Amino acid sequence: MTAVKSMGFFHALKKYRAYYLLALPGLLYLLIFRYVPMAGLVIAFKDISPFSGIQGILTQPFVGFRWFQKFFHSYYFWNILGNTIGIRLQWILFGFPVPIILALSLNEVMSGGYKRVIQTVSYIPYFFSSVVVAGLVMTILTTEGGLVNNILRLLGREPVMFLASPKYFRSILVVTYIWQGAGWGSIVYLAAITGIDPQLYESAGLDGAGRFQKAVHITVPCIASIIVLLLILNIGNLLEAGFEIIFLLYSEPVYKVADVIDTYVYRSGLIGMQYSFATAVGLFKSIVAMILLILADFTAKRLDQPGLF
Amino acid sequence: MRKRNRITAFDVLNWLFLALVALACIIPFITVIGTSLVSQEEWSRRSAFVLFPEKIDFSAYRVLLGNSQIVFRGLLNSVERVLIGTACNLLVTITYAYVISRKRLPGRIFLTYVLFFTMIFNGGLIPTYILVDSLRLTNSFWALVLPTLLNPWWLLIMRNFFAAIPEEFEEAAVIDGAKPTMILVQLILPMSLASVATIGLFYAVHHWNEWFAAFIYINDGQKLPLQVILRSILIQGLMTESDAVVDIRTMPPSQSIKNALIVITTLPILMVYPFVQRYFVKGVMVGGIKG
Numbered sequence: 231m232t233a234v235k236s237m238g239f240f241h242a243l244k245k246y247r248a249y250y251l252l253a254l255p256g257l258l259y260l261l262i263f264r265y266v267p268m269a270g271l272v273i274a275f276k277d278i279s280p281f282s283g284i285q286g287i288l289t290q291p292f293v294g295f296r297w298f299q300k301f302f303h304s305y306y307f308w309n310i311l312g313n314t315i316g317i318r319l320q321w322i323l324f325g326f327p328v329p330i331i332l333a334l335s336l337n338e339v340m341s342g343g344y345k346r347v348i349q350t351v352s353y354i355p356y357f358f359s360s361v362v363v364a365g366l367v368m369t370i371l372t373t374e375g376g377l378v379n380n381i382l383r384l385l386g387r388e389p390v391m392f393l394a395s396p397k398y399f400r401s402i403l404v405v406t407y408i409w410q411g412a413g414w415g416s417i418v419y420l421a422a423i424t425g426i427d428p429q430l431y432e433s434a435g436l437d438g439a440g441r442f443q444k445a446v447h448i449t450v451p452c453i454a455s456i457i458v459l460l461l462i463l464n465i466g467n468l469l470e471a472g473f474e475i476i477f478l479l480y481s482e483p484v485y486k487v488a489d490v491i492d493t494y495v496y497r498s499g500l501i502g503m504q505y506s507f508a509t510a511v512g513l514f515k516s517i518v519a520m521i522l523l524i525l526a527d528f529t530a531k532r533l534d535q536p537g538l539f
Numbered sequence: 540m541r542k543r544n545r546i547t548a549f550d551v552l553n554w555l556f557l558a559l560v561a562l563a564c565i566i567p568f569i570t571v572i573g574t575s576l577v578s579q580e581e582w583s584r585r586s587a588f589v590l591f592p593e594k595i596d597f598s599a600y601r602v603l604l605g606n607s608q609i610v611f612r613g614l615l616n617s618v619e620r621v622l623i624g625t626a627c628n629l630l631v632t633i634t635y636a637y638v639i640s641r642k643r644l645p646g647r648i649f650l651t652y653v654l655f656f657t658m659i660f661n662g663g664l665i666p667t668y669i670l671v672d673s674l675r676l677t678n679s680f681w682a683l684v685l686p687t688l689l690n691p692w693w694l695l696i697m698r699n700f701f702a703a704i705p706e707e708f709e710e711a712a713v714i715d716g717a718k719p720t721m722i723l724v725q726l727i728l729p730m731s732l733a734s735v736a737t738i739g740l741f742y743a744v745h746h747w748n749e750w751f752a753a754f755i756y757i758n759d760g761q762k763l764p765l766q767v768i769l770r771s772i773l774i775q776g777l778m779t780e781s782d783a784v785v786d787i788r789t790m791p792p793s794q795s796i797k798n799a800l801i802v803i804t805t806l807p808i809l810m811v812y813p814f815v816q817r818y819f820v821k822g823v824m825v826g827g828i829k830g
Contacts, residue, residue, distance in 0.1 A: 242645040248719040249638050253650055256635030259688045260653055267662025267670050287669075332560065338553050350816055351561040354568075357808050359748030361766045365773045365801045366567040369574065375582070375794060377570060413564060417820055441549055474751060478770065492664075499665045500755060512663030520660050 274298075274510035280503050297510035306494060314490040317400055317471040322464050325408040329415030330457060334445055336416065337423050352413025364478035367406055368393065399484040407472055418460070422453040459530055466526030469519045491515045568805070575599055575799035582795065599799035610800065613765040620764055621746045624684045628742040632689045632697055633735065637723050640701035658691045671756060682756035683749070683764070690745075693738050700734035701727060737818045747808065769804050773797055 243250065274297055276290040301307055332352070339345040355363070370377045371392040379389040392398045430448050439447065473492035480488040491511065499508025570590055577585075578596035603610045638644065639651045662670075667686060676682040704727060712722050728735065750766035757763055 246644060246646075249641065249644055250646070252634040252719060252723070253638035255631045256638075256689060256694075257650065257653065259631060259685070260657060263667070263670070263686050263688065264657040264661065267666035268660065270662055270666030270669060273666065273669075335553055335557055335560075338550070339557065340550070344554065344557075348557045348561050350813065352564050353816065353819070354809070354812065355564055357744060357748075357812060358568075358805060359750065359766050361748075361750050361770045361773070362801055362805050365769065365797070366571060368773060369571055369794070369798060369801075370567055372794075375574075409563065413560075441547070477751075478774070495664050500668065505665050505669065509663065509665040512665060516660055516663055523659050 271509060271513050273506050274513045276506060278505045280505065293506075297507045298514065300507060301511050301514065306489075309486070310489050310491050310494045313487060314469055314471045314492075317403060317476075317488075317490065318464075318468050320400060320404050321407050321472075322461075324404055325412070326461065326464060328408055328412040330419055330453075332412055333416040333419035333423060334449060336420060337449065338441060338445065349413070349416075352416070354413075355410045356414035358410065360474035360478060363406060363410055364475055367402065367479060371402070393479055394481060394483045396484050396487045399480070399488050403472070403475065403479070403488070406475055418456065419453055422456045423449060426452045458533060462526045462530050466523040467519070468522055469515050571798045571801050575795050575802050577795050579795075596795075599795040600803070602796060603799055603803060609760060609763075609768060610765070610803070612761060613763055613768040614803070616762060617747060617764040617766070620680070620683055621743050623680075624746040625739055625742045627684050627688060628690075629735065629739050632694050632738060632742075633723070633728070635689065636694050636697040637701055637719075637727060640698045642702070642706070654691050654694065668755065677756050678758055678762065679756075680762065683746075683752050686752065687745075687749075690742070693741055697731075697734060697738050700731050704730055733818070733821070737821060740815050740818055744808065765804050769800050772800055 270287070273287055275292050275294065276287065277293050277296075278286050278290060336345055336348065339348070358366070371379070373379050373389045373391055378392070382389060390398070392402060426449065430452070431444055434444050434448055469491060471490040471492070473490070473496075476488055476490060477493055477496065480493065492515075495508045495512045495515070498504050498511065502508070573590050573592055576595045576597065576599075577592040578594060578598065581593055581596075635650070635654070639647050639654070641647060661667075671677060671682050671686055676685065708726060708730075709722055712726055717725075748766065750764065750770060753764050753767045754770070757767070
């Protein structure tokens with residue numbers, strides 16, 4: 231590397247230009263479609279709307295933190311922040327253990343064929359688009375011949391409009407997330423289990439440990455580090471509540487429990503045309519998310535894990 | 540009989556548990572197939588949820604694929620997007636991944652950090668929307684390809700694949716006077732076809748399933764991909780912003796039409812899925828938890 235440094239920038243540029251040309255399309259993409267929008271965040275500190283023309287990005291005066299103050303003082307701030315974190319925490323609480331249990335259970339299956347069939351089937355929901363998943367949820371829950379309402383009818387109960395009910399909406403969301411991601415999520419744990427030294431099981435077997443005991447006392451401790459790492463990563467993504475499924479399923483009656491930062495940015499920005507305000511809300515999210523991710527990485531490294539990056 | 544082959548109550552319970560999990564994963568989709576094949580007559584007679592119809596009726600599919608230009612058009616748009624989009628993605632991802640995988644290249648740290656920073660921070664929805672709009676990409680096919688031309692996570696997975704190839708191969712080629720592009724095309728790519736296929740499949744599935752970009756950037760109903768058309772038809776009745784489905788609106792979509800469209804939208808994925816599944820799993824394994 232010292233040789234490289236003394237070589238000088240232009241000399242290196244010339245000598246390795248074929249490589250730099252290869253990287254050029256990607257670099258141009260990153261600069262134009264990733265970094266220009268970052269520079270565009272400046273509109274969070276100006277007053278831009280589609281009506282005043284977006285050339286105002288350069289000419290309009292700065293308005294300071296006006297939009298942030300407006301957001302922090304509005305009713306929506308605590309509501310959507312609470313919803314975003316609430317949905318994510320509910321998702322972690324109920325969803326995080328599911329792939330682990332699934333992987334442990336799959337690991338106990340001796341027949342390779344049965345295991346493969348179950349794995350193949352359980353990965354399928356992951357490949358459905360969010361529109362299809364939302365469509366499946368609507369089909370099952372509709373009051374016009376949906377599965378759940380038919381069961382209720384057989385039990386002599388009144389049909390329920392589940393997706394319009396603040397009481398049920400979040401549980402439906404969390405169940406949907408778990409349904410779509412649990413099978414796929416188990417792959418990482420299965421891979422970790424494959425790496426466990428078989429001798430550990432053999433010596434435990436000699437000590438008279440049963441299958442269940444082996445799973446609890448050998449398998450789980452051996453994959454504990456990856457469990458911790460994924461949990462930290464999950465907490466680092468605290469502000470990701472799953473925009474697309476919420477956007478597809480929610481409606482005005484459930485805004486109170488389902489409106490999250492991303493849906494609010496979409497509605498205030500692209501529907502309400504408040505570009506500057508919505509950008510400020512989005513910037514708030516991006517900054518908090520970045521801090522959370524860096525903290526998560528730091529925590530993982532303190533625990534002697536490889537970290538996220 | 541050896542001890543480890545004995546089937547215990549634990550095994551049976553475990554099999555049952557996993558069978559229930561597998562059923563839970565596919566039952567919703569089977570009911571969708573069932574409902575899509577129900578005739579109007581049977582639907583109104585049973586007026587209940589249908590797992591297996593008494594008589595199989597394809598009229599919902601006939602309406603969607605025969606009478607409705609918009610669904611057929613959407614199907615073509617989606618196929619076009621998958622083919623062209625994935626090709627562009629791969630081109631940019633492979634070249635960039637190759638360059639940052641060269642361990643002794645000056646500037647590769649800088650190029651890696653330029654990529655890496657986009658993984659933890661982004662401009663967000665509105666600035667990106669304004670950019671696409673200012674570039675006059677709105678309502679154009681390229682609005683669906685260019686803003687997501689590469690996925691940093693998948694690019695890093697590919698970088699790891701390339702970095703794992705022993706450097707001696709390349710050094711020998713360099714001594715023979717080969718240029719980087721030639722080395723990439725003639726040496727590196729043939730050695731990493733499986734990984735390129737894996738990442739290509741990730742991109743292809745993304746393009747087939749993605750709808751939000753098309754939803755916000757495309758107004759012309761003729762250019763919409765299938766997922767957006769499905770969304771309009773599913774949501775119709777809950778919202779009234781679906782101006783894309785004019786010719787279906789004249790005839791109220793029944794449950795079977797909605798379900799048939801879900802099947803049409805999902806079938807291509809399900810058809811290739813069994814063959815490509817192992818590539819996906821491999822991709823996740825190699826990418827580790829960071830993918």
